[in-house]
Amino acid sequence: MAPRYGGRVSTAFLAYLPSPDRGVWHLGPIPLRAYALCIIAGIVVAIWWGEKRFVARGGPAGTVVDVAVWAVPFGLVGGRLYHLATDWRTYFGPGGDPVAALKIWEGGLGIWGAIALGAVGAWIGCRRRGIPLPFFADAVAPGIVAAQAIGRLGNYFNQELYGGPTTLPWGLEIYERMDPSTGASDPLGGIAVDTANPIAVVHPTFLYELIWNLAVAALIVWADRRFRLGRGRVFALYVAGYTLGRFFIELMRTDPATRVFGDIRINVVVSAVIFLAAVAYVAFVRGPRETVPPEAFVLAGVEPPGAEPADDRAAATVGDRSPEEADGAEENGDTPDRP
Incomplete structure (x- = not known):
């Protein structure tokens, strides 16, 4: 969201955190x-870390990627729908831009909608692979909350x-x-015109949430190892x-938001509930x-833990035959070559 401050702020004697001068670069067109x-990087980290933890907890390799094929698109749609529902005036109110509702790359994903609809996608993927949804979740x-931390870097580049x-x-x-070609104000796609004189110095609440999310990731990994949670x-x-951290961080934010009671x-109320x-x-x-x-391992095309490998079963079968059966099988080419 564009900052709404009237004058510029002098920083001659103070060293603050600078914002990026832009959030968009162009590779040709x-x-x-x-x-x-940042969203893509967060998804990659969530899948990579989730896969390592899933296998370590006894699940078949490759499952997290397969489930993510369902969960990620559902989550992106759910996150956008929640944002539109709680900030509908920006797009559909007086002076709004309905077409901008489709521009997900400009920001605007609600975590509550992403988790809710992403869980539906994960449930579908887990059912297809025979995996209990709580086990997968x-x-x-930890990978999900780490991905949220990475996603907050995108807010940094967007100055929001x-x-x-x-x-x-x-x-x-x-x-x-400003847009350098037209001189028009462009908070998301423009370039900073005067980095020596910021128009405001504000609390970086996106950074507070980023740090909090990483702390939550560390906490739940520790608790899982200490208490073997399931x-x-x-x-x-x-x-x-x-939600504990989001409750207090949300109270610090000054960007426009839907208000209730x-x-x-609204996100303060949702966080509390x-x-x-x-x-x-x-x-x-x-x-x-x-x-x-x-059956989950069968669907994944791998042997269940503790199962006898196929080669060993074949060898054991040959070894259990009587001499007459073995000779007959050898004549028919059913036994492995002997040295």
């Missing part, structure tokens, strides 16, 4: 958008999701950006940790970790 690249939870003015040393400089409790712990940002639900899940759900059923 092709725009390279930092926000989109627990494996990928910031807080109010501050004089703290880590205050973020906001620059005026039944979806790792995922619920991630949700509880993330008078003058409360989901936090309570996640804490209740962690507190009341019990039971050992799930095990992956053998």
Whole structure:
């Protein structure tokens, strides 16, 4: 979102965090958008880390990638739908731009919608591979919150999701950006015109959330190892940790947002409700970790753990034959070559 400050801020005696001078680079006619690249990088990290954890917990290799084929598109659509539902005036209100609702590369993904619809996609993928959804969710939870941290870097390049003015040393400089070809204001696709004189110095709430998300990732990995959590409790712990931080960070933000119950940002309310639900899940759900059923390994084309390898079974079968059966099989070419 474009900053709405009237004058410029002097930083002659203070060293603040600079914003990037732009969020889009052009490779010929092709725009390279930092926000989109950060989202893609986050997805790659989530799949890579999720795959390592999934296999370490006893799942067949390659499953996370297969499930992600369903979960990622569902999650992107869900995230965008939530953003449109909670910020519909920007696109469909007076003076809005309905076409911009399709421009997902310019920013605007709601994590609640991404998780909700992404879970539907993951459920479909897990059913196709014979994997319990809670088992899958627990494996990928740290990767998801790490991906959210990486995605917040996209907000940095877009100069969005910031807080109010501050004089703290880590205050973020906001620059005026303009289209160099037309001179028109362009906060997302433009280039900063004067980085020596920012128009505002604000709380970098995107950075606060990035750091918090990485802390949550470390917490749930530790808790999972310490208590051997299962039944979806790792995922619920991630949700509880993330929403706790988001509740307070959301209160610091000053960008336009849908307000409910008078003058409360809608994401503050949603964070509180989901936090309570996640804490209740962690507190009341019990039971050992799930095990992956053998059919899941069959569907993945690999041997289940503890199964006798096919070559050993074949050798054992030949070895169990009587001499007469072995001689007959050898005449028919059914035995392996002997040295």
